[in-house]
Amino acid sequence: MTALTIARRDLAAYLHGYSAYIIIAAILFLQGLMFNAWVLGASSARYSHEVLEQFFYLDGGFAMAAAILLTMRSIAEERANGTEVLLRTSTASDGQIVLGKWLAAMAMIAILTALTIYMPALIMVNGKVALAHVVVGYVGVLCLAGATTAIGVLGSAMFRFQLAAGIFSTVLTITLVVMWILSEITDPPFADLASYMAIWNMHFTPFQEGRLTLSSLVYYSTVTTAFLYLATRILEARRWE
Amino acid sequence: MVEVAGLTRFYGDFSALSDVSFGIAEGEIVGLLGLNGAGKSTTLKILAGTLTPSRGSVTIAGVDARANPEALRSRIGYLPEEPPLYRDMTVTAYLRHAGRLKGMPAARVESRIPEVVRLADLEGREEQVIGTLSHGYKKRVGIAQAIIHDPKLVILDEPISGLDPAQIVEMRRVIRGLATGRAVILSSHILGEISQTCDRIVVIHDGKLVAQGTEAELHQGGSHKLVVTTRGEPERLTSWLEAHSLVTGVRRLDAEEGLASAVVSMTTDERERLIADLVGAGFAIRLVEDPEDELEEIFLALTKQEAT
Numbered sequence: 154m155t156a157l158t159i160a161r162r163d164l165a166a167y168l169h170g171y172s173a174y175i176i177i178a179a180i181l182f183l184q185g186l187m188f189n190a191w192v193l194g195a196s197s198a199r200y201s202h203e204v205l206e207q208f209f210y211l212d213g214g215f216a217m218a219a220a221i222l223l224t225m226r227s228i229a230e231e232r233a234n235g236t237e238v239l240l241r242t243s244t245a246s247d248g249q250i251v252l253g254k255w256l257a258a259m260a261m262i263a264i265l266t267a268l269t270i271y272m273p274a275l276i277m278v279n280g281k282v283a284l285a286h287v288v289v290g291y292v293g294v295l296c297l298a299g300a301t302t303a304i305g306v307l308g309s310a311m312f313r314f315q316l317a318a319g320i321f322s323t324v325l326t327i328t329l330v331v332m333w334i335l336s337e338i339t340d341p342p343f344a345d346l347a348s349y350m351a352i353w354n355m356h357f358t359p360f361q362e363g364r365l366t367l368s369s370l371v372y373y374s375t376v377t378t379a380f381l382y383l384a385t386r387i388l389e390a391r392r393w394e
Numbered sequence: 395m396v397e398v399a400g401l402t403r404f405y406g407d408f409s410a411l412s413d414v415s416f417g418i419a420e421g422e423i424v425g426l427l428g429l430n431g432a433g434k435s436t437t438l439k440i441l442a443g444t445l446t447p448s449r450g451s452v453t454i455a456g457v458d459a460r461a462n463p464e465a466l467r468s469r470i471g472y473l474p475e476e477p478p479l480y481r482d483m484t485v486t487a488y489l490r491h492a493g494r495l496k497g498m499p500a501a502r503v504e505s506r507i508p509e510v511v512r513l514a515d516l517e518g519r520e521e522q523v524i525g526t527l528s529h530g531y532k533k534r535v536g537i538a539q540a541i542i543h544d545p546k547l548v549i550l551d552e553p554i555s556g557l558d559p560a561q562i563v564e565m566r567r568v569i570r571g572l573a574t575g576r577a578v579i580l581s582s583h584i585l586g587e588i589s590q591t592c593d594r595i596v597v598i599h600d601g602k603l604v605a606q607g608t609e610a611e612l613h614q615g616g617s618h619k620l621v622v623t624t625r626g627e628p629e630r631l632t633s634w635l636e637a638h639s640l641v642t643g644v645r646r647l648d649a650e651e652g653l654a655s656a657v658v659s660m661t662t663d664e665r666e667r668l669i670a671d672l673v674g675a676g677f678a679i680r681l682v683e684d685p686e687d688e689l690e691e692i693f694l695a696l697t698k699q700e701a702t
Contacts, residue, residue: 162480166482170482242444242467242470246464392445393446
């Protein structure tokens with residue numbers, strides 16, 4: 154499958170370059186700092202599952218940031234370097250190009266996520282948590298990161314410059330995050346709609362708490378597919394520019 | 395092999411290409427000639443499948459671009475002016491990646507790499523990182539990726555731009571080698587290069603096709619020219635030529651002391667008769683030759699005709 158060829162090349166570029174290492178190192182450092190100061194360093198006594206919930210709250214946020222930072226270069230850099238021509242004259246459809254870019258970024262997010270495993274391990278050492286809670290929490294983090302990565306790929310497909318792609322993706326992601334605030338100040342049915350659209354509150358909290366819900370899985374799958382579809386349409390439209 | 399019919403492309407209200415039609419046979423190298431902004435790159439991008447035409451059709455080896463764009467892309471190889479190279483990859487790794495992107499099975503890619511390395515004259519550079527290669531070798535890697543999947547049509551946009559004279563000679567040889575079993579179209583702003591490399595020329599001006607044919611055929615559509623150098627006064631030579639019934643134009647050239655030289659234009663190819671008349675009129679002929687910039691003259695005449 155050509156999408157895998159594209160993903161393999163992108164993953165190799167991430168691993169051979171230094172920017173991905175800097176992003177991952179910076180995120181792990183900041184996350185570790187906040188985990189120690191905020192999650193483990195709280196003055197009041199808490200149950201281990203509450204500490205774990207706080208960890209996933211942090212991990213979700215940092216995974217979103219990593220997704221935007223990693224994807225802002227994916228298609229925009231190919232365009233800026235002129236290598237996009239190789240992809241666009243290949244037999245890969247525009248959808249396969251987008252999928253390949255998303256898969257490569259997700260592989261990097263998965264590596265980053267795997268490197269955070271020491272934090273739940275520390276909670277397990279100092280308390281008692283269900284392994285299922287850890288697994289479900291990480292599934293939630295990957296779902297959230299998957300949707301954000303799709304937004305990042307869309308931004309990267311829209312702009313030639315990485316910075317513009319990053320700013321667009323950040324603004325769009327924050328808009329989707331703060332939708333829950335909108336839901337609190339509007340009346341039904343808009344409140345329900347805004348609440349459902351919010352990328353974090355209603356859909357990520359169950360994962361944070363160790364609950365695997367079908368509606369949240371459907372939501373993240375839909376959001377990811379929708380933004381990847383939009384990115385594909387952007388690439389198709391560029392053949393008409 | 396390649397049929398382009400009624401190709402039209404608008405950018406907003408601006409018509410970049412208008413009703414352009416031409417064909418390319420197997421084994422043929424066609425040169426696309428035109429001034430900057432004439433529509434050359436638009437034509438090549440449409441042929442490469444990176445741009446969609448507003449109207450018209452492109453058929454390559456029986457596959458229609460609109461009906462089956464992905465199948466068409468498997469039949470074309472494209473080298474843009476700036477080769478699409480990943481600087482961090484080795485030549486072999488890059489060609490392997492390009493082959494897989496073109497939908498080739500892994501085993502086929504591995505067997506094909508030595509062939510394209512030989513065709514593009516890259517022997518000894520297979521394991522070199524692309525970023526460390528010279529500009530000429532980067533162009534060759536670009537050509538190698540364009541032919542890795544054995545396409546029916548190879549599209550080369552300004553393939554010799556930025557190359558030094560030695561590299562140009564090598565590149566000319568490489569391009570000539572590409573035409574076996576496939577069609578090649580290239581654009582270049584260097585008229586001499588088109589003249590030396592291509593079997594046929596397509597001239598585009600202001601988005602319209604103004605002429606196509608071999609250099610000789612294009613020549614027949616315009617005037618016949620020769621450069622005459624004689625002993626004696628330049629004024630005598632030019633005034634005699636201007637008075638001759640066969641001559642439609644005379645342009646005096648700088649010549650050594652005691653010599654006279656001029657470019658002579660005629661509507662019919664009767665150079666032998668003109669020279670005989672010169673000898674008969676008592677001119678001591680030192681040299682008769684074709685103008686060096688013959689293609690340039692043809693090109694300028696064609697684009698001028700179109701403009702007026």
